[in-house]
Amino acid sequence: MQSDKNWFGLPKSLFWGYVAVAIFMSGDGFEMAFLSKHITDLGFSPAESALVFTLYGGAAALAAWSSGVVAEIITPQRAMRIGFLLWVSMHILFLTMGLGMKNYPLMLLFYGIRGLAYPLFIYSFVMLVVQTVPKHQLSSAMGWFWAMYSIGIGCIGSYLPSFTIPFMGETGTLWFAIAWVVAGGLMAMLLLRKVGQPSEKAHLSTREKMTELSRAVTILFTNRNIFLACLIRIINTLSLFGFAVIMPMLFVGRLGFTMSEWLQIWAVFFFVTIFTNVMWGILGEYIGWIRQVRWFGCLGCALSSLAFYYLPVTFGHNYWVAMIPAVMLGITVAAFVPMTAVFPVLEPKHKGAAISIYNLSAGLSNFLAPAIASMVLPFFDIKGVVWTYTALYLFAGVLTLIIRVEQPARVTQKSQTKRWTSVATANNKS
Known part of the structure; x- marks a missing residue:
């Protein structure tokens, strides 16, 4: 566990990780408001567009489900790196060989695989928070995580495209998203390297890791x-x-x-x-x-x-x-x-x-x-x-x-303080 130092519940040692999540999710959220319409504008049916998002959602759900264990057995930093690199590579392939060539099977393939990326990145960071922050401060630390998530995908990711689309178009906005994801990903890779200690699960054998994954x-x-x-x-x-x-x-x-x-x-x-x-x-x-x-x-x-x-x-x-x-x-x-x-x-x-x-x-x-x-x-x-x-x-x-x-709440800390005070008082009297 790291030091208890924090700013209103925000752990100082993880500050740049929170910022990285907000920036990463901003880029990930750019497409939410217009991608489905963009796909139909390319000549595909609404049903075909819906299937693209259905596969994406299924992949995201699978990645979210497994990300906690994966991060624990390979370390959160490594899992975040995989999510980051997977997002960038699949997004580029989706834009060039999928949307660019109007190749529907490749759109399904690359966008579906990209659905594995963002949960692996952000929920691996959640695992790093759990490993790093004292139990009694987890609630406030996770409050900051969801606030950064909302800032990224709910605010910047939703509003910025309304300004960029008139300027660089929908395709340009999709490419611009990469800059945000790269900024967030590099920030996490460079500034979280020495944060936290690997779980003992990271040293298990392959067979033991598979057993842990089944949990x-x-x-x-x-x-x-x-x-x-x-x-x-x-x-x-x-x-x-x-x-x-x-x-x-x-x-x-x-x-x-x-x-x-x-x-x-x-x-x-x-x-x-x-x-x-x-x-x-x-x-x-x-x-x-x-x-x-x-x-x-x-x-x-x-x-x-x-x-x-x-x-x-x-x-x-x-x-x-x-x-x-x-x-x-x-x-x-x-x-x-x-x-x-x-x-x-x-x-x-x-x-x-x-x-x-x-x-x-x-x-x-x-x-x-x-x-x-x-x-x-x-x-x-x-x-x-x-x-x-x-x-x-x-x-x-x-x-x-x-x-x-x-709950290892502050109530417990207060009771310990009272007990220490009573012990000190008793010693002074004696």
Whole structure:
């Protein structure tokens, strides 16, 4: 473990790693707003464009699931280097031989393989944080990670292309993304080389490493608390991924908001999470990880989800009223930040496998949120989807009463201080 020195929960020894994640994810996020349309503009059908992203998402989910264990058995720095080099090489091949030659099979191949890259880079950094930061500071450290992630993919990655596309076009913007990813990747390679100590898992034999890799699956069945934490993490971002699908139907389709107004409302939600990720990461060390998740995350998201539907329905096309639930959700969804710290604490001997399950939970949330919406919508409309998410948040709150997490919180430090004080007092009296 490194020194406890930090800036408001941001570990000084990992500072440049956080910056590298923000820069890397900025370049990775450039294409989000326009690549699907760019592919159809080249003459491919919407279904063909969708398949490109489906393969990419599947590869990203696989990489996210395995990245924790992979980083632990080959070291996080090496795993980040592989993710960085894989991203750059596959992106160049995708642009030249895929999009450039309008070769659909090669587009599928290279973009699909590139989907393995970003989770390997950023989630290997999560493993480095877990290995480096003292347990009682993990919550605030992970709050900063998600804030940097939001700055990269949610802010810079979303807004910068609106300026570069008129200037250099969509193809030029896709090439420009490489500069950002290279900057973030080189920063990580050069400035994180001497950070942390390799896990003992890095010295295992090949056979033992394969056994450790399998724990990314078996740990779900051997550790009940990990399984419960997995369910809570899946429920965490249901509204985030689900509302992106159903709320445009409500706001734009029924209440008269313009698409620009809806996008601005949704952008406010992401902007708020930049600050609340850090805030809740720090507060979780004082409030208690699970207590915060229960009352501010689960109950808070349940209320915010209902507000996201009932406030605009009640007040109609009122832009400022519609901003209220966006801010509420931005505050409450970030209260789940300590869950990143919970997983490795629940399985201290196999932290890589625990982080892999956390990543799997995040991927399943991304998949299940729109899946739930598609199943409920035909029968109970948008209101039914909102109430389904709300019920699941309340269910997650019940799960927090069952899960057992021995948090190495600041409360423990205070009790130690009191004990030392009492011992010193007794010695002085004697």
